[in-house]
Each structure stands twice: as structure tokens, then as C-alpha cells.
Amino acid sequence: MRAAVVTFPGSNCDRDLAVAMERVFGRPVRRLWHGETELPADLDLVGLPGGFTYGDYLRPGAIAARSPIVREIVRFARRGGLVLGICNGFQILTEAGLLPGALVRNRRLLFVCRSVRLRVETTDSPFTRAFPQGAEITVPVAHHDGNYLADAGTLARLEDEGRIAFRYLDNPNGSARDIAGILGEGRNVLGMMPHPERVCDPRLGGTDGVPLFRSLLEAVAGGGS
Amino acid sequence: MSEITPETVAAHGLTPEEHARIRAILGREPNLVELGIFSVMWSEHCSYKSSKVHLRRLPTEAPWVVCGPGENAGVVDIGEGLVAVFKMESHNHPSFIEPYQGAATGVGGILRDVFTMGARPVALLDALRFGDPAHPRTRHLLAGVVAGIGGYGNCVGVPTVGGETTFHRRYDGNILVNAMCVGIARRDRVFYARAAGVGNPVVYVGAKTGRDGIHGATMASAEFSEDAEAKRPTVQVGDPFTEKLLIEACLELMAQDCIVAIQDMGAAGLTSSSFEMAARGGTGIELDLDRVPLREEGMSPYEILLSESQERMLMVLREGREAEARRIFAKWELDFAVIGRVTDTGRLVVRHGGTVVADVPVAAVAEAAPVYDRPCTPPPRPVPVVCHDAAVPVTPEEALLGLVGAPDLASRRWIFQQYDWQVMADTVLGPGMADAAVVRVHGTDRALALTTDCTPRYCEADPFEGGKQAVAEAFRNLCAVGARPLAVTDCLNFGNPERPRIMGQFAAAVDGMAEACRALDFPVVSGNVSFYNETDGRAIPPTPQVGGLGLLEEVDRATGLAFDRPDLLLVLVGLGHGWLSCSLFLREILGREEGAPPPVDLALERRHGTFVREQIAKGRVRACHDLSDGGLAVALAEMCLASGIGARLVIPDGVPGRFGWLFGEDQGRYLLAVTPEDAPLLLAEARAAGVVARTVARTGGDALILGDGPPISLDELRARHEGFFARLMDE
Numbered sequence: 019m020r021a022a023v024v025t026f027p028g029s030n031c032d033r034d035l036a037v038a039m040e041r042v043f044g045r046p047v048r049r050l051w052h053g054e055t056e057l058p059a060d061l062d063l064v065g066l067p068g069g070f071t072y073g074d075y076l077r078p079g080a081i082a083a084r085s086p087i088v089r090e091i092v093r094f095a096r097r098g099g100l101v102l103g104i105c106n107g108f109q110i111l112t113e114a115g116l117l118p119g120a121l122v123r124n125r126r127l128l129f130v131c132r133s134v135r136l137r138v139e140t141t142d143s144p145f146t147r148a149f150p151q152g153a154e155i156t157v158p159v160a161h162h163d164g165n166y167l168a169d170a171g172t173l174a175r176l177e178d179e180g181r182i183a184f185r186y187l188d189n190p191n192g193s194a195r196d197i198a199g200i201l202g203e204g205r206n207v208l209g210m211m212p213h214p215e216r217v218c219d220p221r222l223g224g225t226d227g228v229p230l231f232r233s234l235l236e237a238v239a240g241g242g243s
Numbered sequence: 244m245s246e247i248t249p250e251t252v253a254a255h256g257l258t259p260e261e262h263a264r265i266r267a268i269l270g271r272e273p274n275l276v277e278l279g280i281f282s283v284m285w286s287e288h289c290s291y292k293s294s295k296v297h298l299r300r301l302p303t304e305a306p307w308v309v310c311g312p313g314e315n316a317g318v319v320d321i322g323e324g325l326v327a328v329f330k331m332e333s334h335n336h337p338s339f340i341e342p343y344q345g346a347a348t349g350v351g352g353i354l355r356d357v358f359t360m361g362a363r364p365v366a367l368l369d370a371l372r373f374g375d376p377a378h379p380r381t382r383h384l385l386a387g388v389v390a391g392i393g394g395y396g397n398c399v400g401v402p403t404v405g406g407e408t409t410f411h412r413r414y415d416g417n418i419l420v421n422a423m424c425v426g427i428a429r430r431d432r433v434f435y436a437r438a439a440g441v442g443n444p445v446v447y448v449g450a451k452t453g454r455d456g457i458h459g460a461t462m463a464s465a466e467f468s469e470d471a472e473a474k475r476p477t478v479q480v481g482d483p484f485t486e487k488l489l490i491e492a493c494l495e496l497m498a499q500d501c502i503v504a505i506q507d508m509g510a511a512g513l514t515s516s517s518f519e520m521a522a523r524g525g526t527g528i529e530l531d532l533d534r535v536p537l538r539e540e541g542m543s544p545y546e547i548l549l550s551e552s553q554e555r556m557l558m559v560l561r562e563g564r565e566a567e568a569r570r571i572f573a574k575w576e577l578d579f580a581v582i583g584r585v586t587d588t589g590r591l592v593v594r595h596g597g598t599v600v601a602d603v604p605v606a607a608v609a610e611a612a613p614v615y616d617r618p619c620t621p622p623p624r625p626v627p628v629v630c631h632d633a634a635v636p637v638t639p640e641e642a643l644l645g646l647v648g649a650p651d652l653a654s655r656r657w658i659f660q661q662y663d664w665q666v667m668a669d670t671v672l673g674p675g676m677a678d679a680a681v682v683r684v685h686g687t688d689r690a691l692a693l694t695t696d697c698t699p700r701y702c703e704a705d706p707f708e709g710g711k712q713a714v715a716e717a718f719r720n721l722c723a724v725g726a727r728p729l730a731v732t733d734c735l736n737f738g739n740p741e742r743p744r745i746m747g748q749f750a751a752a753v754d755g756m757a758e759a760c761r762a763l764d765f766p767v768v769s770g771n772v773s774f775y776n777e778t779d780g781r782a783i784p785p786t787p788q789v790g791g792l793g794l795l796e797e798v799d800r801a802t803g804l805a806f807d808r809p810d811l812l813l814v815l816v817g818l819g820h821g822w823l824s825c826s827l828f829l830r831e832i833l834g835r836e837e838g839a840p841p842p843v844d845l846a847l848e849r850r851h852g853t854f855v856r857e858q859i860a861k862g863r864v865r866a867c868h869d870l871s872d873g874g875l876a877v878a879l880a881e882m883c884l885a886s887g888i889g890a891r892l893v894i895p896d897g898v899p900g901r902f903g904w905l906f907g908e909d910q911g912r913y914l915l916a917v918t919p920e921d922a923p924l925l926l927a928e929a930r931a932a933g934v935v936a937r938t939v940a941r942t943g944g945d946a947l948i949l950g951d952g953p954p955i956s957l958d959e960l961r962a963r964h965e966g967f968f969a970r971l972m973d974e
Contacts, residue, residue: 027576028484030400034668068666070398073484129393129661160397160663216665221683221798 019238021063022048024091026082026110031068031215035104038215039065042231052085062238063100064091066107068160068213078121078163079109088114100144100234101207105161108199108209117202117209118176119168124161125192131160133223135187136198136212140180143201144237145208148229155226157212159190164211166193166200176200184210247272255282261613268607276545276593276601281608283511283549284518287774290612293740294772297753301767302760307729308768309430315356315507316426317768318433319730321794323687326430328362331370331423331695331734331790333773337478338420342387346420347395347481351553353424354399355507358490359556361434361497362426365667366682367396369406369422370695370734370788374415376650376971381410384418386972391481392422393661398483399490402670403662404680406695410650413703416778421734423790425693427684434497436506436516438524438559438585443503445517445528445583446565448572449489449555452513453538455479457549485554485577492575493556499571501564508555514548516557517583517591521605527588528605532595536578544595559585619750620743625704627824628838632900635833639876639905639949642832644963646873646906647880649831653967654884676885677803678723678869681795690801692726692793698872701840703784704825706748708840710755710787715843715910717791718763719869722852723913725800725859726793731760733770733789738782740774748785756787762845763852765791802859802867805886809943811865812922813882813890815875817851817912818935821903827872828906841908848911854934855913863925866916876905876949878914879940883947884964889957892940894950905949916942 021039025032036047047065048058057064071082082088088110095101095116103111111117124130133156138149149155168176173194176182184199191211199210214227252262255278265273265281273281283289291298303311309326310318316330334349350367357364369392374381385408396403401424438445455478496502504524506516513535521528532547542550560568565581572579586592593601635642646652659674671690672681679694696716702709714731721728735752738745760766776783795801823829824838858864866886868878876892883890898904917925922938929936946954 028398028487030398030487030666031668034666037668069400070484070487073398073482075484128390129397129663131397131663131665132660158665160665162397213665216668219668221671222665222668 019043019045019063019235020061021065022050022058022061023065023067024050024052024087026052026071026085028071028073029067029069031105031213035065035067035215038218038227039231041218042228043235050087052082052087055086055090057090057094061099063102063234064094066103066110068105068107071106071110079106079113082110083113092116095202095207098204098206102145103209104213104215105211108211109163111207111209116207117200118172119166121163122165122167123163124165129162130190131158132190133158134190134212136184137187139182139185142180143183143205143208145230145233146183148233148236154187156224157214157226158216159212161211164191164193166197168194183208184212247278251278255279256286257282261285264611268604268611276548277603279545279549280514280601280603283514284608285612288510289515291772292613293615293617293774294749295614296616297750300753300757302757303766303768305764305766308766309433311768312770314435315359317730317732318360319768319792320430321684322689324430325684326428326433327425327691327792328357328360328428329423329425329732329792330356330769331421331732331788332356332771333734333736334420334422335417335736335773335776338388339418341478342384343391344478344480346388346391348479348553349420349422350392350395351481351483351486352509353422354401354486355509357424357426358493359434359505359507360428361432362428363494364401364424364426364490365669366425366680366693367401367403367422368680368693368695368790369403369420370697371406371408372414372419372699372786373410374418375412376410378412378415382971388420389658389661395481395483397663399487400666402664402666404664404670404682405674405693408655408658411699411784413784416781417776417783419736419786421788423695423732425691425792432497434502434505436504436520436523438504438520438526438528440503441585441587443559443562443585444565444581445530445585446558446560446568447535447555447580447582448558449577450482450485450552451536451538451578452547452550453552454542454546454550455552457546457551479551479553481553488575488577489554489556492572492577496568496571499567501560501568503559503561505556505558508557510551512550512552518605518608520557520559521591522609527586527590528583529586529592530583532593534580534582536580544593544600548593617740617746618743620747622706622747622751625839630823630829630902632902635902637832638952639901640952640955642828642902642906643876643880643949643955645832646827646877647960648963648966650967651827652873652877654964656965657968657972671798671801672724672803678720679726679793681724681801683798688798690795690798692721692724692795694720694791695788696720696791697786697788699784699786700830700836701825702752702787704838704840706751706785707755708842709785710752711759711843712840712910713787713789714756714759714763714765715845715848716871717789718765718848718852721791721793722856723867723869725802725856726795727856728763728765728791728793730766730768730792731789733767733787734773736773736776736783736786736788738777745782752785752787759843759845763849800859802864804866804868804882806866806882806888806916806942809888810919811916811942812919812938813879813940813942814915814917814922814925814936815912815939816855816915816929816934816936819875819904819907819909819912821900821907822909823903823907826906826908828902841910843910850932851911851913851934854929854932855915858915858925863917863921864915868914870912870914871908874906874908880947880960882914883957884961887957888942889944889946890940890942891948892950
């Protein structure tokens with residue numbers, strides 16, 4: 019597994035994501051700077067971490083989505099590379115057009131940091147194959163703008179194509195159809211608001227995030243998604 | 244330049260005597276810029292002129308203290324070549340005027356105090372005091388302050404892991420927002436604010452300077468009147484995104500060998516940062532204001548020097564290292580400007596447009612700063628009031644439900660859900676989970692325990708005992724999670740020091756704190772004083788806020804409130820005498836605010852704390868909670884709510900009063916959950932250590948039962964506990 023985590027100005031879960039990946043993957047994770055114009059040639063996975071890139075000015079993720087490195091990540095994803103966007107990373111992926119829909123202000127208008135129950139809606143992806151079918155997991159959210167919004171046609175397509183990866187069992191933000199995470203068309207891009215990297219260490223209150231990273235390890239080792 | 248009139252002097256918060264002293268120092272009349280400099284440097288906020296004589300009584304040393312008060316933050320050794328750097332500071336006045344920005348910039352300021360010393364900030368805590376929940380402004384202030392703290396802390400990516408929030412009508416016109424920050428640094432890489440090396444460049448980094456917050460320090464040094472709203476232009480605006488970049492850029496530069504001295508620009512901005520660096524280093528500094536990055540055109544030297552624009556730092560670099568430093572700041576897209584040099588003149592010389600606009604001797608300003616030993620009226624020592632069971636018109640169950648739903652004890656979930664308390668992925672015990680927050684030291688098996696404490700109603704009744712109790716409770720909260728208490732930061736919030744009654748409260752509270760800190764080996768390493776917390780002559784209750792820091796050598800031993808199973812025994816450590824005087828029970832259930840607070844026996848406090856810590860280290864304690872507001876019954880209820888498991892509490896025969904047994908606030912007590920197998924050993928060791936301990940409850944079921952009373956279901960308990968904020972904030 020050759021994985022990298024990108025740091026944008028204002029990223030603040032970059033270290034957390036790299037630590038969780040290293041813990042499960044058992045090998046170092048590369049750190050990339052947003053200004054870089056090329057991705058390392060042999061990469062399997064790019065992680066876009068949580069945070070407040072550019073202070074969420076304009077719209078969350080909007081400015082970061084125009085970074086030089088995101089252009090390369092879009093190309094990487096179109097070639098089938100694995101891309102994982104968590105929280106602000108998810109917002110960047112929708113702003114960059116790699117995932118449909120948008121993440122708008124939480125319905126209650128307040129930032130929310132708490133553990134939520136999620137159902138794994140599909141195991142047919144390189145991000146979820148190690149979960150048992152229909153698994154229910156507990157993962158924290160921490161966001162102000164996690165309310166997933168898309169037009170009816172898009173939502174129907176996501177449902178029909180089995181691209182809703184995770185659904186909230188106790189929706190914390192008003193997301194349409196309780197959507198917590200979605201897959202791109204090629205199933206090699208995942209965006210999710212909850213933070214699986216925060217539940218990979220039993221000392222921090224759970225390990226429900228580990229199967230997600232184990233899925234990626236298996237997918238890469240098995241040579242396909 | 245305009246003439247200095249008595250009115251100008253008064254408008255700068257300076258007395259005629261202070262004005263005369265300025266003339267003596269300069270040997271001439273100051274110009275307006277210089278008057279502005281003296282005004283902020285001699286403000287209560289910057290000079291501690293009323294508090295200095297008292298603060299000297301606080302103990303500040305211990306073998307593990309690396310740096311005590313006087314620097315940007317206190318520094319203590321935490322082993323493995325690392326230090327914890329921490330401080331607490333008030334942002335009371337700005338938060339009342341503009342709650343979101345006031346609280347946000349309070350967080351920003353305290354973060355800078357910590358990373359300016361080379362430490363990566365790892366945790367934030369906030370101690371908040373609001374007015375009566377029914378007061379029309381309270382809801383607005385609470386919503387704004389909480390959103391501001393979250394808005395800043397969440398964005399910079401430093402977890403807000405704890406704190407406290409209480410309500411009392413005496414804070415209606417003066418809320419308190421005290422923010423604490425803790426960082427971790429390598430012991431051999433701590434940076435100080437001592438300018439040195441004649442010719443070394445003085446460098447400005449961070450955000451540009453604007454017209455915001457001019458004379459904030461002076462505002463914080465005066466009472467409010469009805470026109471507080473008109474002071475809004477003195478409140479600064481925060482930009483946490485820039486702060487995040489500043490943290491990363493400064494820490495990256497600090498890993499090189501470029502920096503001689505560094506100081507954040509906080510209150511009184513460029514003026515106090517350059518003064519403090521020069522004063523500590525015994526040097527002079529020359530500044531050229533034409534090189535300061537400005538946000539707006541046409542700013543006068545007066546405005547540039549006194550602006551409190553946020554997210555700015557001043558550094559002295561080693562000569563010749565400017566290019567290296569500039570590259571790092573360019574990478575993080577921050578302004579970087581060489582604006583002056585270190586000199587050997589001992590003077591701060593400021594130029595603007597080619598002319599000298601201020602020329603002031605540095606040491607004289609510091610040394611000649613007024614120090615007032617203001618008249619003190621010692622506060623009266625109250626006597627305890629007695630409360631007999633017969634005088635209580637409710638059942639114990641009704642009283643407990645009333646207390647867990649009272650504003651000061653209700654669940655703080657509404658608040659802490661707005662804070663990202665998990666970012667950085669090292670928070671082991673977060674808000675509401677334990678008596679102190681526990682944050683792992685990244686990359687080690689150690690952890691820091693952090694708490695903020697003060698019981699204003701005790702301090703109001705008896706500032707000396709209240710000051711003692713604030714320190715003792717912080718000590719207790721750290722012991723309760725298994726940590727060894729190391730040191731204290733404080734934030735002393737009081738009314739107008741020019742009134743002898745207020746100054747008497749201050750002196751007594753400091754004496755109480757000093758006695759406790761000394762007895763518990765728990766020195767004060769940093770802190771802040773906030774006077775003038777009064778409006779139209781009505782002062783807040785004395786609020787000597789304490790922030791405690793402790794160390795766990797094994798993070799896995801960190802102990803929270805939640806039982807992990809039924810059939811555990813609960814052992815009460817410490818002796819209760821049913822002290823209801825000045826208790827929360829007396830106030831909330833009987834509507835009486837009177838009597839002496841419970842006295843703290845410091846020898847007992849230390850013995851009990853050590854015993855609890857040792858039992859936790861031996862792995863015998865499955866859950867632990869100290870007894871504080873609301874006494875034994877409330878402590879047990881909080882443990883049940885945290886675990887979702889009920890308990891049955893025994894009320895022993897022969898207790899003088901049931902309500903005193905259940906709700907008394909006698910100090911130095913803990914509730915420990917242990918297995919029936921471990922209990923005999925723990926009790927035997929308690930006896931051997933001279934610690935009173937007895938089994939008082941057993942866990943199990945889904946209700947809390949007080950003696951032979953009817954069960955209180957956990958659902959009902961939870962509904963009451965969660966109800967207050969839900970109602971107040973229309974959730």
C-alpha cells in the first residue's frame with residue numbers, strides 16, 4: 019500500500035489521518051503539500067483530510083478544490099486511483115466535481131461534534147469490503163457544514179447504483195436520505211463526513227474505523243476494486 | 244502633534260500623578276504617541292499595578308517547574324525530554340460587548356501565548372460565567388460565546404477538551420470568559436521573549452495591522468457603564484485560519500536555529516510586544532513603522548502602535564537568517580517584514596515617515612510603572628448556617644432531580660457538542676467523561692490531565708476559603724483521573740480594585756490560594772488578573788479561576804466517571820459532616836444563599852489525593868468521581884448517567900441528617916468504583932494510610948435508589964439533566 023495524505027492551508031486532521039493509516043497499513047504514509055503539481059508516480063491511495071482549508075472562506079472546500087494538487091488528484095481518480103475524502107476532504111471532492119451534490123450548513127445551524135451510528139450500506143467498494151454486510155458502526159462527526167444536498171435525480175441515481183456507502187441511523191445534520199458518505203461513479207472515490215480515522219485506536223474510544231482502512235489494504239493487495 | 248491636556252491624560256486612563264511621573268521619566272511633556280504607549284503599558288491589564296504586591300505571595304517554584312510567571316506562559320517538565328506550556332487568560336470585557344468575536348479572540352490570544360514559546364498547542368479549556376439564565380441577554384451571550392470558542396478552536400484544529408460554565412445574576416452585566424491553552428514542546432527548545440544581540444533584525448509576521456481593537460487593554464482596565472455597547476470598536480476580530488498558518492509557520496521556523504526571541508502581539512499590540520522583549524532582554528529596540536504591513540491606508544503612528552489586530556507576532560532573528568525565515572512565511576502565505584533592529588541604547592525609538600515619533604527609555608517604563616498597595620478591607624468571616632431535615636419541604640429524590648437539572652449542574656452537552664474535542668486524535672477522556680480531561684502526549688504512553696475550577700459562591704461568602712477551595716478542587720479533579728498534580732495557572736477575576744472591599748477580597752483569595760498551593764506542592768506558573776468586572780458599581784462575585792495540570796505516566800490508567808459493569812462497590816473516601824452551609828442544595832432547593840463555605844483541610848486533601856492516585860495506579864479503580872457541588876448524591880447520579888447503570892446508595896443509621904449525608908459539600912472526598920474482590924484490600928490500605936473510607940453503594944439496575952426511598956429511573960434523571968439547556972436554547 020502506497021498512500022499519501024494532502025495538507026492544504028487550514029487542514030487540521032492531516033496528521034490524524036496519516037497516523038490512522040500508518041497504524042492499519044503498517045507502513046509510512048507520504049505527506050503531500052497542496053502546492054505540488056505532481057503526485058508520486060506509484061501511488062495507490064490519496065487521502066484528503068478534515069479541517070478548515072482556507073478558513074472555509076467562500077464555501078467549505080471551494081478554494082482548496084482549485085489547488086494545483088487537486089487537478090492532479092482528479093486525473094489520478096479518473097485513472098482509477100483510490101481517493102478518500104473525510105469531512106472537509108469530502109467537501110473538497112464535491113467542489114472539485116469528483117462527487118455529486120453539496121454539503122451545506124447543518125440543519126440546526128450549529129457545529130456538531132459527537133459520535134453517530136452509521137450503517138454500512140454497501141460492501142461492494144474498496145473502502146467497505148472488509149465490513150460485514152449491513153454492519154452498524156459508531157464513528158464521530160465534527161462539522162458545521164455536513165448537510166448533504168443533491169437534486170432528486172442525483173439522489174435516485176446514488177440509490178440505484180448502490181453508491182451510498184454510509185447512512186446515519188441518527189442523522190446529526192439534516193442530510194438528504196441520511197447520507198453520510200457516497201462513492202464516485204467508478205467506486206474508487208469515497209467522500210464521508212464522519213471521521214473513521216478517530217476510531218482506529220482503542221484508547222480513543224473505539225476501533226470501528228479500522229475495517230475501512232483494512233478494506234483499502236485488501237483492495238490494493240488483491241489488485242482491484 | 245496635538246497638545247497634551249488634562250482631558251487627554253484622563254481619556255488615556257492615566258492619573259495626574261502618573262502623568263507627572265511620565266514627564267519626570269522623559270524630562271519633557273510626552274507627545275500623543277508616547278502618552279498612548281504609557282497608557283497601555285501602565286494599564287492595569289499590562290502592568291498588574293494593583294495586584295503585583297499580592298501576587299508575590301503565591302508559590303511559583305517546584306523541582307519540575309522550568310519557567311514560572313513572567314514569560315508568555317508557564318512551563319513544567321513532563322518527562323521524556325518534554326515540557327507542558329500552559330496559561331489561562333481572561334477575555335471578559337470584549338466578550339460581553341461582542342460575544343462571538345470576544346470569545347474567539349480570547350482563544351486566539353491564549354493559543355499565541357503558548358506557541359510563541361515553541362509549544363504545539365494540544366488542548367483548550369474554557370471557564371465561563373454567565374448571568375441569570377432568565378436575564379434577557381444571557382441566552383444571546385451564551386450562544387455567542389460558545390459559537391466563538393468553537394468557531395476559533397475548531398478551525399485551528401486544537402481540541403477544546405474541558406472547562407466549566409455556571410450562572411448567577413451577579414454576572415448579568417459582566418460575564419467571564421477565561422480561556423486556557425496547553426501545549427507541548429521539547430525541553431531544549433523552549434523559546435523566550437528576551438531580545439538580544441545588537442543589530443539583530445526585529446521581524447513582524449502574521450496578519451496585517453488594521454484599526455481594530457485600539458486601546459483594548461485600557462478598556463479592560465475600567466469599569467463598564469451603560470454605554471458599554473459604544474465600546475464595540477475596541478473589540479478585535481479573529482481569523483482562526485491565519486492563526487493556524489501562523490502556528491505552523493512559527494513551529495516550522497522554530498525547528499531551525501533562527502529565532503533569538505519571540506513574543507505575540509496581544510493586548511496593546513506592537514507597543515507591548517516590543518517593550519516586553521526589550522525589557523526582558525535589557526536592550527533597546529528601533530522600529531520603523533513605515534515597514535509594518537498595514538491593512539488600511541493613512542494609519543497614524545498612534546494607531547499602528549496601539550492596534551490590537553489579531554494573529555501577529557514579533558520576533559528577533561539571528562542576523563543573516565532573514566531569508567530562511569522569509570521563505571517559511573512565504574510558504575504559509577503570511578506577511579513577513581523586518582521592521583527594526585535591536586540596539587544597545589535601552590530605548591524604544593519609533594520612526595514614521597522619517598521622523599522620530601516616540602523615544603522612550605524601556606527600563607524606566609517598566610521600573611517606574613506604578614505599583615499600588617491599595618487599601619484593603621478584610622472580608623468578614625461568615626459563620627456556618629445549620630439546616631435541619633425538618634426544614635426541607637421536599638423528598639431527597641425531589642431534591643436530587645432538582646439539583647441535576649439546576650443550571651449549574653445540568654448536562655453541558657449543548658455546549659461541548661459545538662467544540663471539536665477530538666481533533667489531533669489524542670483526547671482520551673473528553674468533556675463530561677471524567678473530573679479532568681485527559682490528553683495523551685502524542686507519540687508517548689503519557690498523558691496530561693487538565694481541569695478548570697472555582698466555586699464563586701464559596702469565594703463570595705469567604706474569599707480566603709474560596710481561594711483555597713478552588714486550588715484544592717483542581718488538585719482533586721486531577722487525582723480523580725489518576726494524575727499527579729503538577730502546577731496551576733490562574734485567572735483572577737474581581738471588581739474594581741480601587742474599592743477597599745474588592746481589594747480585600749482579592750488579597751484574601753490570593754492568601755487562600757497561596758496556602759493551598761504551598762500545602763499541595765502545586766505552584767502557580769502563569770496567570771492573569773482581570774479587575775474592573777463591574778457595571779455601575781455592582782461587582783461580580785470574586786472568581787479566582789484556577790486551571791490545573793497533572794501528569795499520568797501511563798495513559799491506560801486514566802479513570803473516568805463511567806462504571807463498566809454492574810455489581811461494583813462504591814467506596815466513599817473522606818469524612819462527611821453534612822455541610823450544607825453555602826451549598827448548592829441550600830441555594831437551589833431552599834433558595835438560601837448564605838453561610839460559611841465548607842472548610843478545606845489541606846493535609847487531609849493531600850493524603851486523600853495521594854491515596855486515590857495510588858489506588859488508580861494499582862489498577863483497582865474502575866471509575867472515580869470527586870464530590871463537589873451537590874455532594875454525594877449528585878456525584879453518584881453523574882456516575883450513573885455517564886455509565887447508563889443504576890446504583891443503590893445506603894444511608895447509614897445514625898447520620899445526623901439525611902439531606903446533609905446526601906447533599907453536603909464537605910471537601911476532600913471521592914467516590915471510587917471497585918470490584919467486590921478488590922474492595923477489602925482497598926479498604927485495608929485506606930485504614931493503613933489513615934484515610935477514612937467506607938462502602939456506600941453498589942452498582943446495578945436502571946435506577947438510582949437513595950436509601951429506602953423510591954427508585955429514580957435513569958431515564959427520568961437523564962431527562963432532568965438534559966432539560967435545562969434544551970429549554971434555554973430552544974433545542
